[in-house]
Amino acid sequence: MNEPTKLWGGRFKAGPSEALLALSRAPKSYFRLYAEDIAGSRAHASELQRAGVLDDAEFSAIRQALDAVEWDVANGQEVPTDGDEDVHTFLERLLISRLGTLGGKLRAGRSRNDQTSNNTRLYLRRMVREITAGVIAVEEAIVDQASRHINTVMPGFTHLQPAQPIILGHHLMAHAQALLRDIERFRDWDRRFDRSPLGAAALAGSAIARRPDLSATELGYSGACENSIDAVASRDHVAEFLFICALVSVNLSRLAEEICIWSSKQFSWVALHDSYSTGSSIMPQKKNPDIAELTRGMSGSLIGNITGFLATMKGLPLAYNRDLAEDKRAMFESIDILDVVLPAFAGMVATLDFDVARLREEAPRGFTLATEVADWLVGQNIPFAEAHEITGAVVQYCEDRGHDLSGLTANDLAAIDARLKPDMLQAIELDRAVASRTGYGATAPIRVREQIERFSLALADSRAFATKPLAGDEDGAGRRAKEVKV
Numbered sequence: 001m002n003e004p005t006k007l008w009g010g011r012f013k014a015g016p017s018e019a020l021l022a023l024s025r026a027p028k029s030y031f032r033l034y035a036e037d038i039a040g041s042r043a044h045a046s047e048l049q050r051a052g053v054l055d056d057a058e059f060s061a062i063r064q065a066l067d068a069v070e071w072d073v074a075n076g077q078e079v080p081t082d083g084d085e086d087v088h089t090f091l092e093r094l095l096i097s098r099l100g101t102l103g104g105k106l107r108a109g110r111s112r113n114d115q116t117s118n119n120t121r122l123y124l125r126r127m128v129r130e131i132t133a134g135v136i137a138v139e140e141a142i143v144d145q146a147s148r149h150i151n152t153v154m155p156g157f158t159h160l161q162p163a164q165p166i167i168l169g170h171h172l173m174a175h176a177q178a179l180l181r182d183i184e185r186f187r188d189w190d191r192r193f194d195r196s197p198l199g200a201a202a203l204a205g206s207a208i209a210r211r212p213d214l215s216a217t218e219l220g221y222s223g224a225c226e227n228s229i230d231a232v233a234s235r236d237h238v239a240e241f242l243f244i245c246a247l248v249s250v251n252l253s254r255l256a257e258e259i260c261i262w263s264s265k266q267f268s269w270v271a272l273h274d275s276y277s278t279g280s281s282i283m284p285q286k287k288n289p290d291i292a293e294l295t296r297g298m299s300g301s302l303i304g305n306i307t308g309f310l311a312t313m314k315g316l317p318l319a320y321n322r323d324l325a326e327d328k329r330a331m332f333e334s335i336d337i338l339d340v341v342l343p344a345f346a347g348m349v350a351t352l353d354f355d356v357a358r359l360r361e362e363a364p365r366g367f368t369l370a371t372e373v374a375d376w377l378v379g380q381n382i383p384f385a386e387a388h389e390i391t392g393a394v395v396q397y398c399e400d401r402g403h404d405l406s407g408l409t410a411n412d413l414a415a416i417d418a419r420l421k422p423d424m425l426q427a428i429e430l431d432r433a434v435a436s437r438t439g440y441g442a443t444a445p446i447r448v449r450e451q452i453e454r455f456s457l458a459l460a461d462s463r464a465f466a467t468k469p470l471a472g473d474e475d476g477a478g479r480r481a482k483e484v485k486v
Helices: 018-024 028-051 056-074 088-100 101-107 112-148 168-191 212-218 230-231 236-262 290-313 322-350 356-360 370-379 384-400 410-416 430-435 444-467
Strands: 153-158 160-165
Touching: 018 236, 028 056, 028 101, 028 212, 028 322, 056 088, 056 101, 088 101, 088 112, 088 444, 101 356, 112 168, 112 236, 112 322, 112 384, 112 430, 112 444, 153 430, 160 168, 160 430, 168 236, 168 444, 236 290, 290 322, 370 384, 370 410, 384 410, 430 444
Parallel strands: none
Antiparallel strands: 153 160
């Protein structure tokens, strides 16, 4: 029963060397694709039945055996051995051990080339839904925080310098919007690669399995790949998936960087919950933002995965080349990183405790209300170029006297420029300044509230995508397969 199955070798006089076997053998993590490989085998059995290669009794026996094999692997009753070169040989060994020569009939009309391409597509289509669900959890945490802080004023920055006062909820929603686009990219990815490569065989298509369109429907695709060579040779679906994963990590990293800054003693804008921070092995007082730092650090690995895989792809002639097996190394690592980062990040964001009073106190510092002076002058029919110069003189006047704009009096205004009137002082009131930014998508609390309402609708639509099973997976078989025990 544990005798290795070989899918090639008939024309060789000598068996493979140990060195070759060691290099060629799939890493243990690759065997996680067993559920996808079995799904493809079920669809291929249907093809062989249509082609007359399998009669009804043989088809039924193979399908039942495949179901039993999947259950046994999922529950640790069957595990790969060192002699199993890859997931295909592992599962064929089990099938032949149970069905004898009948198990070997399933190989007709297909190749490991279309099998592995199909496995990858099926797996990634399921993973984009799981990762999307993880990103949505982060989004929900951000939106919850933003909803609590629709009226919380904070300093906004450009060039990491105080720029203008903004609403904290507005700032947080900027991060939420970026992540929503990542979700939309996953959904667009799923639409673009909703095509089955099964039936392409090695590269030219199959003379036996000639209805890949029907296999595609059985597997939950909307159709078959248009070109059999492209079906087995392309990996742009992997490259694009890796890019979106990398972009998710970069967008998370930007918020992570701000959390590191905001939680520092020098800022003290936000406190981390004890359950989502760590201490020091030597300094008892420390409370470190490890989740934010690990997220920021791991983004480098995801960036490296897309960069490295593109380098692997760039010189490959058509059709299949063994180099393409590197796709799994990159995609599994990216998936596994996001699998641990996303729930931890969501928990960290959900439990952040912002110091509202301190944020408000800091909001006008650094002359962040200077733009209000210029805008007020424009309202007095003064060209903005002149208004800019007058406002600069106001800032210089305050700096020379060691105070901020809040220290200005009506007498000061007349001394700076005759066009500055006392009612200008009302324009630089903090709440009034923030509330005046009422354009669509701006920082006024009323607009932030509207933005959150619109966003929540978009997020609900994305949640439906993440939770709806693929066609053929309504029984739950599409959920991530358990890791194979080796």
